[in-house]
Amino acid sequence: MRQKREELWGKTLTGLAIGLVCFLVLAILIFVGAKGLTMFIQDKMSLREFFFAGHWDPAHQEVGALGMLVTSFLVTLTAAVIASPLALVLAIYVSELASGKIAKFIQPLIEILVGVPSVVYGLLGLEIIVPLVRTTFGGTGFSILTGVLVLTLMILPTVTSLMIDALKAVPKHYRQASLALGATQVQTINKIVLKAAKPALLTAVIFGMTRAFGEALAVQMVIGNVLQVPNSLLSQGSTLTSTLTMGIGNTIFGTLPNNALWSLALVLLLMSLIFNLLIRLVSKGAKK
Structure with a gap:
């Protein structure tokens, strides 16, 4: 009887915790969704203008978010393209090639970098990357390229740490079988472990x-925060997150400028859901 009561209590507490999490997630989706759609329903703003116009001035009925959308995707994708190969090389070295002592030193160091606050990366960008870009390419140094480099530094430890865990999760007998058949270590890594x-x-x-797309502070410090559709990596720009964080405290609740910022928040939420859906699809494909 005691074991049954303990089991019942355990199931009840687990069910309550799951229910609370589901309720909070649903509440966030409903609240942000309702606020984000207010601009289109109550203020009668055009959905087409929001996604395809480049002029952002809600105080004068201009709510074109194209520049912020392009900048956000450009910064995110470029940073991922740069960071992913570097992370893969580091992960292969730590998990497959480095000696035990070196691996035990490097991996904790990478994990420490994962927890560094974003404002620290922003300050490094201001002190090092902005002057470097200014000296190399001219201009002020504040640009999308600078934001890309800062984001690359930010996500590199995260991606590297996850990739190391992914490579270490591959069973050792895969490697042993490949080496026993005469494959070299490089061939084993390339044909067996990575696949x-x-x-x-x-x-x-x-x-x-996901982290790069949702980052606000570090990018805001170095990207220039100019609301325009960029024409190159050296252009200044403003992401969805930087515009949202800079503007939300300067608007009045219920006005068009405030509702427009909530629409940006809804876009960010939907993109987070899409990224999570992609992760689920990739994981599902792995199980098959």
Whole structure:
């Protein structure tokens, strides 16, 4: 009887916890969704203008978010393209090639970098990357390229740490069987280990993109925060998150400028859901 009561209590507490989490997630989706759609329903703004116009000035009925959308995707995708190969090389070295002592030193160091606050990366960008870009390409140094480099530094430890775990999760007998058949270590890594860990490696990249897309402070400090459609990586720009964080405290609740910012928040939420859906699809494909 005591064991049954304990089991019942355990199931009840677990069910309550799951119910609370589901309720909070649903409440966030409903609240942000309702606020984000207010601009289109109550203020009668055009959905087409929001996604395809480049002029953002809600105080004068201009709510074109194209520049922020393009900048956000450009910064995120470029940072992922740069960081992913670097992370893969580091992960292969730590998990497959480095000696035990070196691996035990490097991996904790990478994990420490994962927890560094984003404002620290922003300050490094201001002190090092902005002057470097200014000296190399001219201009002020504040640009999309600078934001890309800062985001690359930010997501590199995260992606690397996840990739190391993914490679270490590949069973050792895969490697042993390949080496026993006469394959070299490089061939084993390329043909066996990387293929077996491919879904988990893709998941690591998507996690990095998720963090990059949602980052606000570090990018805001170095990108220039100019509301325009960029024409190159050296252009100044503004992402969805930087515009949202800078503007939300300067608007009045219920006005068009405030509702427009909530629409940006809804786009960010939907993109987070899409990234999570991609992770689920990749994981599902791995199980098959």
